[in-house]
Amino acid sequence: MVNLTIDDKQVTAPKDSTIYDAAKLNGIKIPILCHDKKLKPFGACRMCLVEIEQMKGRQIPACTTPATEGMIIRTNTPDIIKARKLVLELLLLNHPLDCPVCDKGGDCDLQNLTYDYELNSNRFIDSKFQHEIDYNNPLIERDMNRCVLCGKCVRICDEIVSYGALTFIDRGIETKIGCDFEKPLDCEFCGSCVSVCPVGALLARPFKHKARFWALTKHNSVCGYCGTGCNLTLGVKDDKVLTTVYDENQGFHKGQLCVRGRFGYQFINSEKRLTTPLIRKNGRLTEATWDEALEIVAGRLKGGTAVAALATPRLTNEELSLFKKMMLENVGSKNYDHSAGYAHRALTEGFASSFGSSASSASIPDIQKSDLLLVIKTDSYETHPVIGFEINMGVKNKGIKLNILSDKRGKLSKLPGANTLVHIPGTEVAVINALCKSVIDQKLADPSVASLPGHAELIKALSDFTPETIAAVSGLTVEKINKLAADYAAAEKAMILFPTGLGYAGHAADLARAVANLAILTGKLGKEGCGVLCLSEKNNSQGAVDMGFYPQDGGDNALQILDACSAGTIKTLLIAGENPVTSYPDNAKVKAALDAVEFLIVSDLFMTETAELADVVLPACSFAEKEGTYTSTDRRVQHVKPAINKIGQSRSDFEIISSLIVKLGGTPPTTPAAQFSEITANTPGYEGMTYATLGNEGAFAPVSIQPVFVVPVAAQVPAAQGKLALVTGSVLYHNGTLSQHGEGPVHVCPEAYVEISRSDAGRSSIIDNDLVTVTSENGSLQLKAKLSIRIPEGVVFIPYHFPAAPVNMVWSGSAVTMVSLSK
């Protein structure tokens, strides 16, 4: 700590703080345009000038000057105010005074400072800039005439997003912010630059002219897409969510969001939302009343074990636990599941057997505290972009060593010093087993783990996984495997991350067990910056597991439920929010099952491909319209409150299930809060939580770990035989099938594609945007080709989110599918 005097006030501040930080910490306001607490000091705007007595009255910028012991600082002498006014006058000389039509008006740092410093006129005369305005981008509008060259957008894109789309162009008075070669903006569209822009130079186009900033009411919420659990502020006007508002103090991510979180909110108020219950009459879905619909549904639910349910892990904990309770107590069936029955297996079977707890042992804040990261699949960035930002910052600012084990390269492999091991698809479990074997052979294992249960069995099983044999199978080299094993074992703190989800059929129980073994063997567990983090796909995937919404005690899992539908043993299927027709493996099989089942009930926000097959469709509501809790991938339980009224006649799944319980003769809890108190009483780690104690920050549900070695089974990789290995997964812009209804993500990534390596494409003379037919044993699918240098030879990648061209036409749920391409 250092002691200093600011404006005659004795203050103390941490040793590494700047004068600006010290002042802010002690409630002294220094005006700023170019500073952001997430970014490194820059000192571009000269608004934060202060006088330091020891420097004989020289004016120096507070945001770049470290606070030192005994400094005597003045922040508002007449000279400083004069200097700041000059800075503002010079900025306003070229800045257009179009505040009435600028969407930043009311939230603009330059406008606020001009008001604070009472600048009514300008002593100087000059013409305004005449830069061309980029109106063509669907998400980010760039008006360089309004730019004050603070450089925040350039720095956030480089330091945090690590994309580097923007930079300073030209010199002197002609300086402006632009892309390379002044091309149009073509980036990740996370909108971080828009969020930090102090003026209206970068604006969110979907929100353009929708409302003025001061007319919005701001509601804190939690993002409804992936499992990261980012906090959001929804900007609401007239009961409509019009935008997301940046709040630099929000959440672990300090307001940073990805393209889905920032620009994907339009599904909430989409015109396509279902507003009334629908009942199939004479083969057509017709509008009905809630009473009518619920009466029919309740009647069909009285079928005992012939009833099954599938729920999306986007429901709240309260809804999922009540749903489970209804199935067990009121319906009398153990057949319920989520996420196709395999996307949660890494937790419910993998970690449950290795750690004795179906949750990850590491948390997101651990990433930046670690020394070495081992990321399985570069897709971790695509599935969880904000966790990707944490990795970027860790690697760039803290020198964390990044190791990636993946079947293709990706954005993470471009980070400085990233070591990417590209293996043959489907061999990840074998490679990790080989890493374990290498750790043991190099005598780097933690000696204390020999006493753990399963050690002997593991050692025996690993004898088949010598780096030499696996190097041949996986396409890696022995040296690379041994070096990665040595690096991982030698690092003081090391962490493993891997994504799971509907697109990652191979990332199930065995992968989780394999990485758990590696972490246990080297003692990288139970310490800060260590452990294994399973990146669960949906916003409440971890919650769905914690609530136990998966088959136990002999219940059928999701795929067995679908088989039983086809076989006729399950007669009623209740689907809440899932869209199996698009997102589950094997389209034909899913459709046949849903056609075969006697009665299909779907509750969803939209008329999905699955809802179209239903006998009764119930309109549900989104996260912005209901109360409940979500549990993020690292077990942070967060409370969401309604930001808007429910759309049309839609009801939350909590209300739907409650009314069904009443009709089935039970007594449901009155409010989500009552259900949450039941959850906290019965769920390990949730003890003592209430909505009040969760607050805006949420709370971590602690995970207790009992490490055990479990032998993972490495799947056999099908032989290539001249075919290409198809891997599925997520793209950066989408999450599940919900983001198909968010305008922002659809603007950037409107349709499915097949990503091919250049050499494979060259062999079949395929060029970009060619229509290519992908054929597998299951069927065929026509997709646009996208040539890419990140895909290794012999591999093709197809994302799974798109109902118009669902990858499950050719993919039947195996980790790797052999396909052929033709033009």
Add this chain to the structure above:
Amino acid sequence: MNPITPIIKGLGITFKHMFLKPVTLQYPTERPRVAARYRGLHGLKVSHDKAKCVACYLCPTVCPAKCITVEAAEDANHDKYATKYEIDMLRCIFCGYCVEACPVDALKMTGEFELANYSRKDFIYSKERLLEK
């Protein structure tokens, strides 16, 4: 006092008024002279064949009666304009703050005071009705 005197006096005043200019305006055949600063019906000013209003939302923000509804959009030249500009005359208190707040001098208050109507919905003045003719 003589009881007749007050009656004579009163009739005297009445008689005097027969020769004075009448105070009553024979509305609607006679029209009042409206002062220039009178705050009557609003008018949206027009310049270069389009409304000057840029839909900045300052008038609905300042309006104490919350009677102004504006919706903005982007025109073909990427300029901001009001797709909807409505004033609910039943709520309006004719304070003139909207005119004062307008940064582009697009709004005025006219001398139009005959705002009576037969149905409530006719008191909601749309942009077309408010545009100066």
